[in-house]
Amino acid sequence: MTALLEAFNQTTYPVTGHSKYTVQILLEAFRDMDGSVESDVYGNGKLIEDFQRKMADFLGKESAVFFPSGTMAQQIALRIWSDELGNKKVAYHPLCHLEIHEKDGLKELHHLEPILLADKERLITLDDVVNMKENIFCLLLELPQREIGGQLPSFAELEAIASHCRERGIKLHLDGARLFEILPYYGKSAAEVCALFDSVYVSFYKGIGGIAGAILAGGEAFTEQSKIWKRRHGGDLISLYPYIVSSDYYFEQRVGKMGHYHESAVELAKLYNECAGLKTNPEFPVSNMFHVHAAIPKDKLEPIFLALYKETGIGLTRYINVVNDSLSAYEVSLGDRFDKIPKAQLKEAFDLLKQKLQAIVAE
Amino acid sequence: MTALLEAFNQTTYPVTGHSKYTVQILLEAFRDMDGSVESDVYGNGKLIEDFQRKMADFLGKESAVFFPSGTMAQQIALRIWSDELGNKKVAYHPLCHLEIHEKDGLKELHHLEPILLADKERLITLDDVVNMKENIFCLLLELPQREIGGQLPSFAELEAIASHCRERGIKLHLDGARLFEILPYYGKSAAEVCALFDSVYVSFYKGIGGIAGAILAGGEAFTEQSKIWKRRHGGDLISLYPYIVSSDYYFEQRVGKMGHYHESAVELAKLYNECAGLKTNPEFPVSNMFHVHAAIPKDKLEPIFLALYKETGIGLTRYINVVNDSLSAYEVSLGDRFDKIPKAQLKEAFDLLKQKLQAIVAE
Known part of the structure; x- marks a missing residue:
């Protein structure tokens, strides 16, 4: 230390x-928990399904899947879109989590080819996207862009980027590790922001302050495929309830x-x-x-x-x-x-x- | 239901x-836990390091790493050995967990090529291994072989298979999902069994009855690489303590x-x-x-x-x-x-x- x-x-x-980052975070979340509540079992059961439904509704998406980590959820999201469009090029910020914090999992496991947009000091702009020469299957936007202090594009620029991607058949994925945290500034609901995106990841241990865990949301066909990849990654644990219960507990406490x-x-x-x-x-x-x-x-x-x-x-x-x-x-x-x-x-x-x-x- | x-x-x-498979399993494991105990943080901290050391010692290996799942741990073990030996062929039983329960993660994520030894009804024998024509980097043995009722080779045959692999430069990996459960029959310590293997995975929610979680053990160079792959797979969670604490609690209760x-x-x-x-x-x-x-x-x-x-x-x-x-x-x-x-x-x-x-x- x-x-x-x-x-x-x-x-x-x-x-x-x-x-403090201690076991107390778990003890508090489970303090009033009834011991007879049944565990989720390999992605099934009321406990996980209820939380997934709740988050899908909150994010305004058809369906949602709980993941142990955002690292796993986001690689999988990009792999699904890549396979669907038969293209390996994804564009994101040079300081994207996938580029600097995941030991190149996206490349080593999924063989995807990142195109780094903008430069390290600033946000991706509509111009960056419009002027991009590469043919990409997906643009990943992180809102807010954490590694430059948590900056945000204007909502109008975000809408323009989303329109452009939709017109070009480019999937738009949201790294929403801190999505809840920006909603007051935008003055938008989560669903209004997520409506611009084909797939969305949110985290439960940043502003929410849970133990760990993530949600990946999108259309039903997309989330069904994500469950297969979750199994392949080794993330389809027999029980994820320690993270689900704490995510739900602190979400209720802090999202407001x-x-x-x-x-x-x-x-x-x-x-x-x-x-x-x-x-x-x-x-x-x-x-x-x-x-x-x-x-x-x-x-x-x-x-x-x-x-x-x-x-x-x-x-x-x-x-x-x-x-x-x-x-x-x-x-x-x-x-x-x-x-x-x-x-x-x-x-x-x-x-x-x-x-x-x-x-x-x-x- | x-x-x-x-x-x-x-x-x-x-x-x-x-x-019953309920939240009670967690509540019991954490009942006497001091809330001020610090969380592990991305694989570091006393809580995770102490348990990894304890399990490395129990298994008689230099080093051990805690994983959220065996699916993740075993794919990673095979990938490390494959990269080290520059060979993509691994031999295992036709009813190996990696072959039938992981949605082909080993092939889809790591592009390894399984050679199915023996047939579905019986154990892999020394003859199967000796007569194998393919040049493999690793033999994976599951002890006991779960999908055929939990059968075991004799310890002498196991030793002969291990010698053969060592002579040929073939890595030997143990799927020890139920390793603790077979030690009384063999009349051996975990370390005596594990000494035959280059790498070992054990689970904490079968006979041990924890919530989820796994240990991958081997030499230090191997386990250090496994941490990089754990990050890539999305398994290097900020906090794994819900699984570590419960694994340790039920290990103490039930290993004897x-x-x-x-x-x-x-x-x-x-x-x-x-x-x-x-x-x-x-x-x-x-x-x-x-x-x-x-x-x-x-x-x-x-x-x-x-x-x-x-x-x-x-x-x-x-x-x-x-x-x-x-x-x-x-x-x-x-x-x-x-x-x-x-x-x-x-x-x-x-x-x-x-x-x-x-x-x-x-x-």
């Missing part, structure tokens, strides 16, 4: 997330709080942007998340944070990434913890941070 | 398994009872083999399991069982499979429930079954 994480864990008021988490992110980003040497990306968050970019190297920023946590009891981040010799960065996602921090104490902590940073930036 | 399953569930003394479960199976098989028209495969079980073969079609056997369950309160099986117009069959696995049945009542139920069957067989 790093010194910063240890210090963060010891603060009275950790700022990010919902809670996403607007509040968004407001928290806007409030906190403003405090960050008043600090010399720090800025958030995006400047005005559109979900519960943003990135903090520091024009200060990690080895100078870390001691400041260590001291700040100790002096104020407020923990801003559990880690800092090195960007290069002079820049560092980290991600912030807000949840239930933010409300527990007395506002005056948070303000004082940022005032102290400003002083400490000014001393460094002035050096 | 079928009528037979419903009747089985209503009996006072269901014969097979440990308990496997000899007793074996004795139960021998006792029950004897009762079955005294019934006209029924016989067990194998005649003398070598683990907690066997198959019952009936020279009676399902549509005649089912009403007999329905009546028997009602009259005696003893449930023999939850399902019957059609073999053909005159034969039917089902699998029996024994666990904690068998001990709860008063012996006299069990004997009476079988006496009644004999009478009912004689009436049918005499027709």
